[in-house]
Amino acid sequence: xxxxxxxxxxxxxxxxxxxxxxxxxxxxxxxGTERELAGSFDRIESPWLPMQDVTPQADDGCIVMRGxxxxxxxxxxxxxxxxxxxxxxxxxxxxxxAALDLxxxxxxxxxPTSAVLLLETGGVRLQEANLGLAAVAEIxxxxxxxxxxxxVIAVIAGTVGCFGGMSMAAGVSSYVVMTREGxxxxxxxxxxxxxxxxxxxxxxxxxxxxxxAGGQQRxxxxxxDVLVDDDADKMAKTIQELIAKGVPAVHRSEQVDLxxxxxxxxxxxxxxxxxxxxxxxxxxxxxxx
Amino acid sequence: MKACWRKIVxxxxxxYPAKRKVPKKSHVGVVGSGDLxxxxxxxxxxxxxxxIRTSAEGFKTTWRAVLDRFFSQYDGAARIExxxxxxxxxSVLLRxxxxxxxxxx
Numbered sequence: 001x002x003x004x005x006x007x008x009x010x011x012x013x014x015x016x017x018x019x020x021x022x023x024x025x026x027x028x029x030x031x032g033t034e035r036e037l038a039g040s041f042d043r044i045e046s047p048w049l050p051m052q053d054v055t056p057q058a059d060d061g062c063i064v065m066r067g068x069x070x071x072x073x074x075x076x077x078x079x080x081x082x083x084x085x086x087x088x089x090x091x092x093x094x095x096x097x098a099a100l101d102l103x104x105x106x107x108x109x110x111x112p113t114s115a116v117l118l119l120e121t122g123g124v125r126l127q128e129a130n131l132g133l134a135a136v137a138e139i140x141x142x143x144x145x146x147x148x149x150x151x152v153i154a155v156i157a158g159t160v161g162c163f164g165g166m167s168m169a170a171g172v173s174s175y176v177v178m179t180r181e182g183x184x185x186x187x188x189x190x191x192x193x194x195x196x197x198x199x200x201x202x203x204x205x206x207x208x209x210x211x212x213a214g215g216q217q218r219x220x221x222x223x224x225d226v227l228v229d230d231d232a233d234k235m236a237k238t239i240q241e242l243i244a245k246g247v248p249a250v251h252r253s254e255q256v257d258l259x260x261x262x263x264x265x266x267x268x269x270x271x272x273x274x275x276x277x278x279x280x281x282x283x284x285x286x287x288x289x
Numbered sequence: 290m291k292a293c294w295r296k297i298v299x300x301x302x303x304x305y306p307a308k309r310k311v312p313k314k315s316h317v318g319v320v321g322s323g324d325l326x327x328x329x330x331x332x333x334x335x336x337x338x339x340x341i342r343t344s345a346e347g348f349k350t351t352w353r354a355v356l357d358r359f360f361s362q363y364d365g366a367a368r369i370e371x372x373x374x375x376x377x378x379x380s381v382l383l384r385x386x387x388x389x390x391x392x393x394x
Binding site: 020021039040041049050051053054055056057058061080082083084 | 326
């Protein structure tokens with residue numbers, strides 16, 4: 001960033017992405033209404049990690065909180081990106097699914113309950129292989145069930161980003177909120193480099209990575225609905241507004257023809273640079289083509 | 290490199306004498322590279338008990354030294370669980386102090 005004219009507002013803000021996963025979840029609720037479900041002291045941890053010489057975490061890196069946001073019932077699920085890259089294992093996946101399903105049940109009982117997913121995740125936890133894959137499938141179907149009743153909001157704020165199976169979970173959500181620091185993609189940069197070579201994608205080139213998968217590009221492409229500054233108060237306000245907005249008329253993932261036609265129109269036989277991709281995609285977004 | 294999948298995380302326990310009750314439980318930290326999580330809660334007996342699980346092998350004497358130092362200052366009857374991902378002794382001490390601070394706030 002060459003812009004050094006930071007405003008006072010920017011300097012005095014309370015960063016959202018510097019908060020721990022637990023504090024990120026907490027700061028979205030009406031103060032004092034939140035309570036944690038299946039927390040650290042319940043010690044529901046991964047049984048698979050210690051067998052592979054990896055220390056488990058008491059909450060398996062998944063924090064579930066229930067409370068009200070502007071008086072409306074909501075559940076916030078925060079993934080701790082610092083623990084195993086925020087990967088989804090059997091336990092963290094089950095916590096996520098159970099939280100979404102409970103919210104769905106409440107909606108069916110006539111208690112409108114929204115869900116907010118704070119995603120800092122590389123996707124499936126490789127140490128838990130098929131169990132992680134199964135968990136991601138469950139999460140996606142639970143989101144699809146819940147989103148008929150209430151908005152499911154995916155927030156991708158931190159630099160870990162959201163990749164792999166969990167990028168699909170973000171894709172089926174009602175709204176995707178990103179910061180410029182966040183990144184969203186199906187395959188992570190290292191995976192692309194490993195599979196297609198460094199000429200295809202250089203995973204050490206941070207500028208390249210953020211200019212392709214970063215929040216600004218994803219917002220301009222229409223793959224993210226809201227671009228927010230890294231500011232806890234602004235983030236909380238954005239979530240309140242999206243919950244008030246309710247379920248969108250059409251979910252992004254229902255617009256199969258639109259997105260399929262975009263993919264079809266993109267010529268992958270040559271290398272696109274990020275700026276060219278940006279202007280191409282934002283024109284498409286503008287005209288809804 | 291540890292090739293055998295059967296190898297499990299190293300675990301040990303230490304006990305220290307205690308004089309007073311711990312007001313409430315607290316949780317700090319994350320099991321991220323070079324960091325650790327501490328779960329601190331009131332123990333039933335008149336003793337403090339520490340259980341450590343760590344992915345860094347062969348540091349038992351270092352752990353004992355760090356805890357000896359910590360318990361020379363702290364006399365709470367706490368049950369402490371540490372899940373460690375290779376934190377340095379300095380980080381361990383800071384996290385322990387942070388957990389105590391949170392439990393007495």
